[in-house]
Amino acid sequence: MPALGMNQDTGRLVTWLRSEGDTVARGEPIMEIETDKATVEVEAPADGVLAGITAREGDEVPVGQRVAVILRPGESLDAAPVTPAARATPAARPPASPLARRLAAEAGIDVAALAGTGPGGAVKAADVPRAGPQRGVWATMARRTAESWATVPHFSLEREVDASRLESWRASALRTTGGVTITDLLVRLTGACLPRHPLVNGRWDGRRTVANDDVDVGVAVAVEHGVVVAVVRSADRLSLAGVVERRRELVDRARAGRLRPEDVLGATFTISNLGMYAVDAFTAIVDAPQAAILAVGRIRDGLVPVNGLAEVRRRMRLTMSCDHRAVDGARAAAFLTDLGDLIEEPAALL
Numbered sequence: 001m002p003a004l005g006m007n008q009d010t011g012r013l014v015t016w017l018r019s020e021g022d023t024v025a026r027g028e029p030i031m032e033i034e035t036d037k038a039t040v041e042v043e044a045p046a047d048g049v050l051a052g053i054t055a056r057e058g059d060e061v062p063v064g065q066r067v068a069v070i071l072r073p074g075e076s077l078d079a080a081p082v083t084p085a086a087r088a089t090p091a092a093r094p095p096a097s098p099l100a101r102r103l104a105a106e107a108g109i110d111v112a113a114l115a116g117t118g119p120g121g122a123v124k125a126a127d128v129p130r131a132g133p134q135r136g137v138w139a140t141m142a143r144r145t146a147e148s149w150a151t152v153p154h155f156s157l158e159r160e161v162d163a164s165r166l167e168s169w170r171a172s173a174l175r176t177t178g179g180v181t182i183t184d185l186l187v188r189l190t191g192a193c194l195p196r197h198p199l200v201n202g203r204w205d206g207r208r209t210v211a212n213d214d215v216d217v218g219v220a221v222a223v224e225h226g227v228v229v230a231v232v233r234s235a236d237r238l239s240l241a242g243v244v245e246r247r248r249e250l251v252d253r254a255r256a257g258r259l260r261p262e263d264v265l266g267a268t269f270t271i272s273n274l275g276m277y278a279v280d281a282f283t284a285i286v287d288a289p290q291a292a293i294l295a296v297g298r299i300r301d302g303l304v305p306v307n308g309l310a311e312v313r314r315r316m317r318l319t320m321s322c323d324h325r326a327v328d329g330a331r332a333a334a335f336l337t338d339l340g341d342l343i344e345e346p347a348a349l350l
Contacts, residue, residue: 001061002042004035004261010062013055014039015101020053024070031067032101032257034140038228038264039257048072057101096123103128103224103257125224125257138226148288153324156283157332161340163299163316169346177241183273184244186296187217189342191235191243192349194269197335201268203289204326218267218287219247221254228254229287231267275299281317291326292335295319316343 001011014032018024029041030050044050048070055067069077096104096111100123104111109128116123166185173180194201194215202209215236218229230250232243253259269291272284275298284295295318302315318340322332342348 218270220272
């Protein structure tokens with residue numbers, strides 16, 4: 001059981017993607033586990049035959065405990081002994097999509113008891129009866145949120161910005177890069193600002209703020225049973241087209257339940273945009289050990305004074321929540337000032 005989070009003690013095995021005795025290739029997904037961040041796929045670390053499975057779907061397994069072995073040609077389980085009970089080959093699994101298996105496991109339902117409507121009778125996610133989200137991503141999200149709220153001394157800053165040029169930039173970008181969203185633009189601008197504000201891009205290690213060498217921006221993504229934070233790596237070095245491509249891949253994998261460990265680990269800053277839900281403003285909870293998170297509301301018309309006259313402008317409210325141990329108000333305000341200025345005049349990137 002791999003350690004995929006800084007404070008992870010156990011992992012829950014959601015489903016095996018391959019069965020005992022299957023030949024697997026290095027890099028091929030072989031199981032799904034639930035971490036403190038999300039449900040992710042774990043890849044085979046080597047070529048060989050999957051054997052010696054000791055954990056069942058739904059088991060909570062301590063980090064570092066062996067759940068299976070991969071045998072090279074000519075090797076046997078005698079070289080890596082396991083308990084006799086674990087050597088039995090499990091019965092063939094009924095056909096089902098990985099997402100359907102995960103949903104069934106979270107609901108405590110035997111996927112073999114479900115009637116599948118997919119090709120060859122395979123069980124699809126839509127075939128799994130929906131129950132209250134008491135486990136899985138929702139439960140993990142609830143636990144992490146409660147822990148962060150209880151242990152992180154939060155403070156928040158707000159700024160309302162003129163989003164007219166941000167919308168113009170998006171309209172222009174759409175002519176060459178399909179699917180550009182406001183979130184993509186914000187990731188690009190945030191990536192440009194964070195290197196100048198190392199405390200905001202840092203993490204609290206329990207004693208001090210540690211600077212992160214990379215700028216990896218997390219994007220909150222709504223999935224069926226909660227919210228996961230998918231990570232856009234090296235956001236300070238990506239072009240807008242690169243941000244769009246990476247964000248689209250992450251969202252597709254998150255909603256299909258096929259995230260990988262590297263997709264959800266190590267964000268240095270997070271953006272949560274609820275503007276598409278007609279939310280004017282909100283305050284987000286810091287995802288420790290990160291120093292800050294940015295909450296973004298919708299873009300709407302607003303009256304503002306311009307040269308003594310009231311004019312209608314496109315307005316957007318930003319709310320940044322911070323861990324006061326990691327970053328103070330003045331330095332957080334300096335970052336929000338820089339970011340707001342870039343949103344109001346994105347051409348400054350050039």
